[in-house]
Amino acid sequence: xxxxxxxxxxxxxxxxxxxxxxxxxxxxxxxxxxxxxxxxxxxxxxxxxxxxxxxxxxxxxxxxxxxxxxxxxxxxxxxxxxxxxxxxxxxxxxxxxxxxxxxxxx
Amino acid sequence: xxxxxxxxxxxxxxxxxxxxxxxxxxxxxxxxxxxxxxxxxxxxxxxxxxxxxxxxxxxxxxxxxxxxxxxxxxxxxxxxxxxxxxxxxxxxxxxxxxxxxxxxxxxxxxxxxxxxxxxx
Numbered sequence: 667x668x669x670x671x672x673x674x675x676x677x678x679x680x681x682x683x684x685x686x687x688x689x690x691x692x693x694x695x696x697x698x699x700x701x702x703x704x705x706x707x708x709x710x711x712x713x714x715x716x717x718x719x720x721x722x723x724x725x726x727x728x729x730x731x732x733x734x735x736x737x738x739x740x741x742x743x744x745x746x747x748x749x750x751x752x753x754x755x756x757x758x759x760x761x762x763x764x765x766x767x768x769x770x771x772x
Numbered sequence: 773x774x775x776x777x778x779x780x781x782x783x784x785x786x787x788x789x790x791x792x793x794x795x796x797x798x799x800x801x802x803x804x805x806x807x808x809x810x811x812x813x814x815x816x817x818x819x820x821x822x823x824x825x826x827x828x829x830x831x832x833x834x835x836x837x838x839x840x841x842x843x844x845x846x847x848x849x850x851x852x853x854x855x856x857x858x859x860x861x862x863x864x865x866x867x868x869x870x871x872x873x874x875x876x877x878x879x880x881x882x883x884x885x886x887x888x889x890x891x892x
Binding site: 667698700702704709710711715751753755757760761762763765766 | 807809816817818819822831832833834867872876877878879880882883884885
């Protein structure tokens, strides 16, 4: 099975900050990676798919990059609504999620 | 509008069984891969199982292989997860998700989840 490792596990930042979250795969997954945002008590919401494609309706301050085994999710200028937990998911071989990154207000 | 409604969760004793259902609407169910994802209380997301829309191929996480069975009834637009030999580690909110295509296990749309609690 492919293991997905996110870093950091938690992150404190301020409104307006630029934030980057990293996701590493235990083997190459090409570009078959998605990013999700989850808020407490809610189902996850898709942000990015195929490593860098923005889901419909997602603000352009979110971007994704990477291929192979290393990927990043960047939020260019944090907004109050962005404080949540973020997960990566590989869907190259079966599927698996990273352990999550909790983004908190500093 | 895509809608996914999970049901069948509840309290079950260790070693017991439970069958989850997910009723879908708003898309062509038979053409879509479907996935089950779970989240233990206070923990992260864990992919559990997926079934393709193209050939019905099934896939499982190692943690549930041999105990859980995913299936679908395309005539009723319904996805199932039969869970046997349940243990405390299976306690979680179980989400049903629509795949982003007939062969993709990427979760494009999510239900609101059904809670499974394994306890004596």
